[in-house]
Amino acid sequence: MTLLKLLPRSSGVLQRPTVQSEVLQENVAHMASYAKYAEHKALEYIRNIGISAHIDSGKTTLTERILFYTGRIAEMHEVKGKDNIGATMDSMELERQRGITIQSAATYTLWKDHNINIIDTPGHVDFTVEVERALRVLDGAILVLCAVGGVQSQTMTVNRQMKRYNIPCLAFINKLDRMGANPNRVVSQMRSKLGHNAAFLQLPIGLESKVQGLVDLIQQKAVYFDGEFGEVVREDEIPCDMRSESEDRRQELIEHVSNVDEILGDMFLEEKTPTGGDIMAAVRRACLRRAFTPVLVGSALKNKGIQPLLDAVLNYLPNPGEVENIALHEKEGQETEKVILRPERSNSHPFVGLAFKLEAGRFGQLTYLRCYQGMLGKGEYLYNVRTKKKVRIPRLVRLHATEMEDVNEIYAGDIFALFGVDCASGDTFVTDTSLNLSMESIYIPDPVxxxxxxxxxxxxxxxxxxxxxxxxxxxxxxxxxxxxxxxxxxxxxxxxxxxxxxxxxxxxxxxxxxxxxxxxxAFRETLLSPCEFDYLHKKQTGGAGQYARVTGIMEPLPPHQNTILEFVDETIGTNVPKQFVPGVERGFRLVAQKGALCGHKLSGIRFRLQDGAHHIVDSSELAFMLAAQGAVREVFAAGNWQIIEPIMCVEVTTPEEFQGIVMGHLNRRHGIITGTDGLEGWVTVPLNDMFGFASELRSSTQGKGEFSMEYSRYSPVLPDVQEVLIRQYQESQGITQEQKKKKN
Structure with missing residues (x-):
């Protein structure tokens, strides 16, 4: 691919030249290639990738550079630039004002005749569902890490999400130009904290203000990025003072890959010297199995390392044909059967797609889909497996942030959008109504x-x-x-x-x-010790009455399961007919919506139904549901109850001179420090004590401190907090009762 020479505009915005006729012709020809994007291409020439990381690791800046170097955009803008335009992928006004990504944005581009679909995701844990949605439908990812911050709390969350969906990834250590950049420390953290078998594919030539380029360890050459905006990639000899380190790191790379790849491992044992091609093939095989994570380096803001990263996406991340996607085939009266989808770029198999994101557009609901099998043409009909509804597709579009480009057909492996389809996130669509296939839905965390x-x-x-x-x-x-x-x-x-x-x-x-x-x-109420119940519900008002008796035990679940409710049917015989057991469970779960201590939901409890009694005429599912509710209320009075609260894992980054002050703030908020590493600290703090911490941290660190938090677990509240919650609830109930009396 030919890259154009870029010249600065007087305002400081990056722009392509408009005066040279030959440049104009080349530019037009290059941009015309995007009109051919929707052409029928083999699966080997498609990549679906996401860019994920902790807050402020440079994801959106990296995406902006990728779009610029691939010719997708003509100008680069910064996330918090002086021109008040903002990055291409931050299309929402709030995103540009705050300098953060709120919604994931999709785009596509071309690099060396490969179609690359990209989704830029938010870094804040508050918008973690956007990352979940993106990773559910992607084949590979770039995990961006800050060369100073390293592995941070949201990095761990993103890593868990990649593991959940089995996503192979490349690691890109960004911000080498920042003071305190230490890529060696970052790789060490990847191995210790994330459990990755990671090794450098590149070494930086210089750090902080002295960043010049990088060393390609596989090809054994130095790479420099010349030109006004780093658009000219120049190869040279490895600097003399780095040759020894390069040899050592290359050997380390071979050892790490040899441990997880048989072919390279045999060469290593036979003491054969692998070629660059041997190493690349081994890295690809190991990366696709998530057995190895290649580590690349660069600085997106300083325009260094982006082109080799794009090459690595093509070389090491999977195409849609190398990923096994499974749908579930449901048959009436039979077990659910797993069906492997065939991602062939043809219409030889019926279309199967997954809706992973919804958005309100100018022309109604905009639905983002990933095509896993077959092809779909404009004007065809789609069938929603969940709602059993059929809908005609009047328009198919590809997305570039907020811009839309119409296409006539899409194939397996493509990410696209359509209008006028009323559906929910996670719905499966097919063209063949006889196919009762549904794909695994997206994991949705509970609000906190x-x-x-x-x-x-x-x-x-x-x-x-x-x-x-x-x-x-x-x-x-x-x-x-x-x-x-x-x-x-x-x-x-x-x-x-x-x-x-x-x-x-x-x-x-x-x-x-x-x-x-x-x-x-979201407080919860739970039992401290097992409590037996034996409750008889009996009501006779003439005609058919209500009769049900339930006996059993309510007991606490282990601490690691204290966020769920469990119902166990241990009855033997016909004292409680099996058709009434669902009524008992429904009654238990209904009354568990509101506890007796402070009115919050019950959790961490197992309801064991052991025996009971029924009446041949008066018993019904309703009677057993009411009996179960009465049994739980009986345990409310007799049991030993406790309130539990969400505990957050908080990561604070602050200059050393403010460390003592910040620790004092966290101690006052009942924080427990579980680890410190240089400028960073990990603390577990009750969520109830974290409100207002952001402004307190900013004011006490001159605006230099920052923190992020994510849900960790539920734990018992302090006794004084429990007393306050119970008193407030009783007062509110008392007021409610008085108001009811006045109304009556």
Whole structure:
């Protein structure tokens, strides 16, 4: 691929030249190649990749460089640039103002005649569902790490998500130009904290302000990036002072790959010297099995290392044909059967696609899909396996951030979007109605923070309901409920920032300013010790009555299972007929929605139904459901109960001179420090004590401190906190009872 010489505009924005006729011709010819993007290409020439990392590791800047060097965009802009334009993939106004990615954005580009579909994902844990959705439909990923920060809390979360969906990845150590950059430390953290078998494929030539280029360990050459914007890639001899280190690192690379690849391992044992091609083939085989993680280096902001990273995407990450995708075939009265999908670029097999993201567009709902099998043409009909509805597809588009480009047909391996389809995230679509296939849905974490929400102006209620309906459909981690006890509407999400962003979007996009109340934490109530129950529900009012008796034990689950409810049927014989057991379970789960201590849900409890009694006429599923509810209320009175709360794993990064002050803040918030590493510290803190920490940290560190947190586990609250929660709940219930008496 020919790269064009780039010249700066007077404003500082990067732009292609417009004066030289030959450059114009080359530019037009190059951009015309994108019109051929939708051409029928073999699977070997397609890559579907995601770019994921911790906050501020440089994901969006890296994506901007990739689009620029591949000729997809004519100008580069910075995430927080002085021109107030912002990066291409940060299309939302809020993203450009805050300098963060809120929604994942899809695009496509061409590099060396390969189609590359790219999804840029957010780094904040509040928007973790965007990463989940992206990784569910991608074949490979680039894990971006900061050369200073290294492996951080959200890096671990992203790593778990990649493991969940079995995604092979490359590691790109970014920001070599920052003060304190230490790529060796980052690779060491990848091995110790993430458990990766990782080794350098490249070494940086210089660090911090002295970054010049990199050394390719496989081809044994130095690579420099000349030109105004690093667009000219120049190869040279390895600097003399780096030859010894390069040899050592190359040998280390061979050893790491030999441990997980038989072919290279045999060569290593036979003391044969592998060629560059041998090493590349071995790295690819190991990377596809997630047995090895290649590590590349560079600086996206300084335009160094991007072109070799693109080459590595083509060389080491899988094409859609190398990934096994499975659908579940459900047959009535039979066990679910696993079906391996065939990603062939033809219509020899019926179309199978997965809807992984929804968005409100100008022409109705925009649905992002990944095609796993077959092909789909404009004007064809799609069948939603979940809803059993058939819909015609009037328009197919490819996405470049907010821009859309119409295509006539798509094939297996493509990521595309369509309009006018009413569906949910995770729905499976097919063209053959006889296919009862469904693909594994996307993992959705539970919300951890709730806040009361109310429109500032009562006349805005229509717009408020429209905004809530749209956002809850687009984002399954953003939930809306009505609290009948407190008579208030609640929104729940993954963090304060998550809810704050949606409140701002309601005002900007729907003209509906809202007021968010004090955050409410998702406390839970659990048992401390087993408690037996024996409850008889008996009601006779003339005619058929109600009769049901249940006996058994309610007991606490182990601490690592204290977020779930478990129902176990241990009955033997016909004292409790099997057709009534679901009623017992339903009654238990219904009453578990509200505990007796503070009104929160029950969790970490096993309900063991051991025996009971029924009446031949008066027993029913309803009677047993009411008996189960009475049994749980009996345990409310007799059992030993405790409130548990979500504990967050908090990672704080701050200059050393503020470390003592920050530790003091965390100690006051009942934080337990579990580890420190240089400038970083890991702390477990109750979520209830974390509200307001962001402003406190900024003010006490002159704006230099930052933190991120993610859910860790549920643990018992402190006794004084439990007393306060119980008292507040009893007072609110007392007020409610008084109000009811006044109304009566």
């Amino acid at each position: 923070v709730s806040m009361s929400i109310v429109p500032v102006n009562s006349k805005d209620r229509d717009n408020f309901s429209k905004a809530i309906a749209r956002f809850t459909k687009e984002d399954p981690t953003f939930q809306f409920t009505y609290d009948t006890d407190n008579k208030e509407t609640l929104v729940s999400g993954m963090g304060e920032l998550h809810l704050e962003i949606y409140a701002q979007r309601m005002e900007r996009e729907y003209g509906c300013p809202v007021h968010l109340g004090k955050p409410k934490v």
